[in-house]
Amino acid sequence: MDTSQGMSPVVDNNLTLPPIADAAAAPRIDCRNIKVFYGETQAIHDVSMSFPDRAVTALIGPSGCGKSTFLRCLNRMNDTIENCRVEGQILMDGENINDADVDPVLLRSRVGMVFQKPNPFPKSIYDNIAYGPRIHGLANGREDLDAIVEKSLRRAGLWDEVKDRLMAPGTGLSGGQQQRLCIARAIAVQPEVILMDEPCSALDPIATARIEELIDELRNRYCIVIVTHSMQQAARVSQRTAFFHLGNLVELGDTSQIFTNPREKRTEDYITGRFG
Amino acid sequence: MTDKARSPITSAAAAKHLKRRRAADGRFRYYGLTAILTALGALAVLAVSIGSQALSAATYNVVRYDITLDPAVVAPEGKSRPADISRNVEGFYSLIRDNLLDTFPEAQEDRVLRRELSDFVTRLAVLPTARLVAKNPELIGSQITVTAPLNDDLDLYLKGGGVRERKIRTGLIASVQAGAEGTYALQGAGAFDKLIAGLTVAGEGRATDAVQMDVLLTSGASTGRLTSITPGAATMELLTGKAEDFTNDRPTARIILSPESERTISDRQIAWTLALKDMGRIKREPRWTLLTNSDSTYPELAGGLSAIVGSLLTMLVTALVAMPIGVLAAVYLEEFAPRNRVTEFIEVNINNLAAVPSIVFGLLGAALYINFLGMPRSAPLVGGLVLALMTFPVVIIASRAALKAVPPSVRSGALAVGASQMQTVFHHVVPLAAPGILTGAILGMARALGETAPLLLIGMVAFVGDVPKSPMDESTVMPVLIFSWSNNAERSWEPLTAAMIVILLAFLLLMNGLVVFLRRKYERRW
C-alpha cells in the first residue's frame, strides 16, 4: 500500500536540478505515518514522504484524494478546522511539528502558504505585505519594513507593476496580480517552506504562466510544495511528484519518472486519463 | 540542515515577542468570555429576581369563616331578589366582620381596634359568596363555611415580607400574674436569656430593654407585647387571647425590627393573624384568582383575566389583519413584482417600518383611528389594528425568506405542466413555504403580544374591571396591566406584577415553543 516505504527518502538524481539543490540532500520536511481524520472518517491513510529543500514537489491526484488536506498538515492549518485530527510525525529540523508544545503561530511563520483563490486582505498593497512582518516584529522601523515590502514584491515579480500605487487596495488588482501579491505576502515573513494549494486554479492561462515562472525562480531559495490538479503544470514546475488516490500516497518519484514511466498501474491510469 | 538562527523568528527576542503575543491572545479570548457571561448573568439575575417575586404571589393566604346566613342581613325585606342578594356586599361583609369580632372580643368596644380588625378582609372579597347565595337561595338561614383572601399586607407578612422580624424561642415560663390594665408579669428562671441576647444583636448593642423595640410574645393563639424584660422576668401587655396560655409554655418571641409607625400593619393585627393561623383558620392556597379574577384596586382580589382576554381579542384582530396582508404582500414581492422603482420603494418602506419605534405606531393609531376615523378608545379592535401595522412588516420579511427558500425547480416543474403563474404560486410554492411563513407570523405575533407603548397611547391603560366580550369593548392587555400594576405604590403589588409577568412570559414561551415544534417537524433542506 505505502509505496514510499521502500524508497530512500530522497533519491534525487534529477539532472535538471540546479547545483544548489544538491547541497540540501537532506529533506526539509520528513513526514512519517500521517493519518488525518474528519470526525470518524479518515481522509489520509498512513502517508510517509519527505520534501527536499530547494526543489518543487507536486502533489497530484483526482479531486477529493486528500492532497490538499495533506498539504494543510504541513503548517498545521488543519488546526483551524473543527473536529479534524492529525496523527503521525512531521519532522522539521528534527522536531515534530505536531508536538503539543510547538506553537502553530511560530510554525506558520516558517511554513508559508498560498491558497487556491487569491485572498488579499481588504487593505492596501503595502499593508498586505507588511502585515506578516509587523505581527512577527521582523522589521526595525519604517525603512526596514519598506525594504522588506520592496524585496518581497520584487521576488514575487510584482514590484514594477505596483510600485507607484502601494497604498491602493490589494483587492483592486487583477486575479493574477492578487495571487502574486499573496505569494509576496508569504515571502515577506521569510519562510523556509512555501505551500501552494492549487495556486493557479482561479487564474487565466497568461497569469498562470507568470505564476509558474515565479515558482521556478523561487525554488532556488525555498522548499516548495504545490498541490495541483493539472498534470501538465506538475510536469512543468516540479522536480518531484507524488500521486495521491483516495487518501493514499500511491507513488512518489522524480517528476520525469512519474510521467514517463510510472511504476504503479493506478498512476499510469490517472496520467493517461483513464480516471480523474 | 538549515541552522535555526537563519530565520529571525527563532531568535530569543522573537521568542519574547511571541510570548507577549500569546498573552494578548489569551486576554482577548477572556474578554469575549466575560462579555458572554455578563450578558447571560444579566439574564439570570432578571429571571431569578422576577421568578422569586412571582413565586411568592403564586400562593396566598385565605381565612376561613363559619357564618350563619341570617335572612335579615343577607336578604332583608324588599331586597330578597337574587339580583339584590348578589349585590348585597354590605350584608355579607357584616357577617364576616361579626365573625371576626366574635373570635377577637377585645376589638368589640374599641373603635380603632374594630377598624384594624375589619381590615382583615376587603368588602369586595365577599362577592363570590354573595353570588353563590343568590344562585342557591335555599342556603339562607343555614350555616356555611366561606373563605376570603387575607389582607394583602398581612399576607405579605405571613410570607416573610414587608416586616422584618427575628424569631427567638424563650425558656419555660413558670408563672403568670395579672397586673394593672391588661398587663401581666411573666416569670421563669433564665427564660429570657436568649431573648435579651437577641435584642442586643438586633439593637446593635444599643438598647437591651424591650420598651425600645417591639417584641411580641406568642403562645398558641395568644400574643402579648413586652414592656419590660430581665433575664428571669418580663411584663407584657396582652394583645389577644388568654394570659393562662403562657404558663408552663415556651412562647415564641418576635423582635419586630421596623417600628409600628413605619409599618402598614399594627402589632395587634400581627397578633390576630398569628392567632387565626394557630386556630388553623388560615390556609395557604394556590392563587388561581390571578387567572380567574379581573383587575381590582385590592391586590388580594386582583387578577389578570380581563387583560388575558383583552390580549387574546387584540391578537385575534392583529392576526386577522396582519397575517393575510403580510403573506399576500410577501407573495407579491417575491413572485410577481417587476424589478422597478415602485417595488424598490415598497421594499425600502418595509425594512424601515420594521425598525420604526413602536411608540410611533401608537401616535399613528391615535391620530388615524381615534381622531380621524373616530373609533373608540381602549378597544381591542383599535389596539389590534395598531399592532397589525407594526407586525405586518415582520410577517412580510419572514414570509419572503420562506418563499425564497423554495427552490426554483418547483416553480419550473409546475409551469412546465401548464399551470399559470398564479396557480404555480398558490398550489405549489406557498404550501411548501407555509411552515416558514407560519413560524415567522407567530414570532411577529409574539412580539406584538409583549408590546406596551403604542397601546398606552390609544387609551388601553384604563382600569378595566370587566372581562371584555367583543373587540369593541373597553379593555386592557397583559403588558399594559403589568405596567399599571408596577405603578402601584403598595409593596404587595410587586409579587403580583411579577406573577403577571410570568403569565405573559408563559404565553410567549408557548408561542415560541410552537415555532420550535413547527421548525422541527417541517424543517426541510433543499
Place this chain on the structure above:
Amino acid sequence: MLQQLGQLPMGWLLIALIAVFGSAAFFLGRTRAERLLETSIGRMHSRPNYHGYYVAMCTVVPVLLIAVAYAIFADDLTRSQLTRELPSSFDRLSAPELQSYLDSVRMAAGTAASSGADRVFQAITNRYLELRGFVNAATLVLLGALAAIGIFWSQSRLRPDFRARALVENGMQLVLFLCAGVAIATTAGIVFSLLYESLLFFQKVSAWDFLTGTRWNAQTNAEFGALPLFFGTFMIALIAMLVAAPIGLFSAIFLSEYASPKARGWIKPVLEILAGIPTVVYGFFALLVVAPAVRQLAIWINELIIQVGLSSEPVLAAQPTSALAAGLVMGIMVIPFVSSLSDDVINAVPQTLRDAAYALGATKSETVKQVVVPAALPGIIAALLLAVSRAIGETMIVVMAAGKSARISMDPTSDLTTITVQIVSLMTGETGFDDPKTLSAFALGLVLFAVTLAFNVVALRVVKKYREKYD
C-alpha cells in the same frame, strides 16, 4: 321602524351579506359555465371554477367598497345631519362639548336602555336612531342592487372562450399589489399624521423655541423647550450603548471565532431570549432591582466622597429612578441586537481571509482584530446604528425607570426624561386633539421618527452594500 333599523348590528350584517352574495355569485357563475361546457364544441378557455370566481369577484368588490364607505362615513353622516337639526339651545356648546354629547347619544342608542335620561336627550337619541336607520336602509338597498347588477352583468359575459382565469388572476395580482402597498400607505400615514399634528402645534409654538428651548413644562401648557428631552434621550441611549456595544461585540466575536459549535448552539438562542423579553418586563426589572441598586451605590459613593473629604455634601443625586438605571437595563436589552447582527457580518467574512492570516502565523486574536473585524466593520457599524435607533425609540424602560423631570444634568444618578416618556405622559389621561399639550406629543414623535429613520436608512444601506460585497 326606522329606529329599529338604526339598531341593526351592521358590522356583522355586512360581513354576512358579503359572504352570502359572494358564494351565491360563485355557484351561479360555475353552474352557468358548466352548462356552457356541456353545450360548447371544443375546449373552454377557463375551468368552470374560474368563471365562478369571476362572477363572485364582480359581485363582492363593489359590495365591499360600499361596506368600507359605510364603516367610515355612516356615523359622520348621521351626526352632521343630527347637528343641523339640533335645537338652537345647543349652539352655545363648544365643538368638543358637542362631540362628547353626541358620543353619549350614540352610546345610548347602542344600548337602547336610555331610561332615566332627560327628555331632550331621549328625543335626540331617537332622532339619531331614525337617521341611522335611514342610512342603514339606504346602504342595504344600495348593496343589494349593486350585488344584483354585478351578478347579472358578469354572468352575461360568460362564453366558452371567455378568459375568466386571466381576469381573476389579474384581479388577484391587484389584491397582492395592494397588500404590498399597505407598507407605503403605513409610512405615508405615519409621516402625514405626524406632520399634520406637528404643523398644528408649530402654529402655536415656534419650531425654533421647541427645538432649542431648555424649559419643558408641557403638563401645565406653558413651556415647550424640548432640549432637555433630547438630552435625556441622548444620555440614556449613550449609557445603553456603553453597555451593549462592548458586550454585544465581544459576545459576537467570541461566538463566531472562539466558541465550539455546541456552545454556540445554546448560547446564541439564550442571548436571543434577551431580545424576545417584552420591554415592560425590563422596565419592571429596572424598577424593582436596578434602580434601587443604583441608588444604593450612589449613596455609598456620596458617603465615601464625604468621608475622604473631597466634598462636604453629596455629589450624586441618588434618585429612586435614574438615567443610569434605565440606561443599564436598556443596554442589556440592546445586547442581542448588537451581537446577532455583528455575528452575522463576522460570519460573512470569507474563511479564506482568516486562512491567509493564519498561514502568515497570526494568532487568533490578531486575525480577529486586524483582519476579520476591519473586514466586517461596515456591518458592525450598521449593527451599532440599529441598536442606537432601538435605544432612542425604546419606551417602556424609560417610562418606568428614568423619571419625569426635564433637566439637563450630567449626573447619571439623577432622573432624566426622554422624548418617549413625554409622549406617553402627554398622550395618556384626558387628551383633546386641539390641545397644544397633545399636539406637542406629535412634534416629539416627528423628531423621534426622523432621527430613528435616519439611523435606520443609513444602517440598512450599509448592511445591503456589505452583503453585496461578500455575496
